[in-house]
Amino acid sequence: MNMSRRMMVSSAFAGAVMPRTAFAAAPRQIGWEDLIPKGVPYGEIIGPGEIDEANDRWLPEFDANAKKLNKALHGAYIKMPGYVLPLDMSSGGVTSFIMVPYVGACIHTPPPPANQLVFVDTKAPWPSDQMWDPVWVTGIMRHEMQSTSIAEIGYAMTAEKIEVYEW
Secondary structure, rough: OOOOOOHHHHHHHHHHHHOOOOHHHOOOEEEEEHHOOOOHHHHHOOEEEEEEOOEEEEEEEEEEHHHOOOOHHHHOEEEEEEEEEEEEOOOOOEEEEEEOOOOOOOOOOOOOHHHOOOOEEEEEEOOOOOOOOOOEEEEEEEEEEEEOOEEEEEEEEEEEEEEEEEO
């Protein structure tokens, strides 16, 4: 079959403007250490702090490094593990949460620094019977400093996919 020049140009143009879902890049898998900018040692983020004897809590002392974010992650398509600290729930499950690096963060202990917390919202609720399971969250990472009654949060993402973390 002979293809005319017009058909070839039309086919090339259609291929160039077609949605690229079939060719979508795989998410970059990151860990919690990747949220801290290069050259900022974790040991310099948290100072000695003090004990709140009245409430029997340790109050960490964060320095300026606690709010330093990894600028290379802004807009990156990532997949990272963590734990769910629910903020908004419906009968279908958790629709927004703070992703934390370890179970119990922000509940039984003082919150981690802002550059170790990610605010996550999702259209597909995460089942409330799986809140204590570690999860993988996939989506676009953003720098977005937020202050909540629980903690200051340095990152945000809308979850494209949430799944149980398999060891």
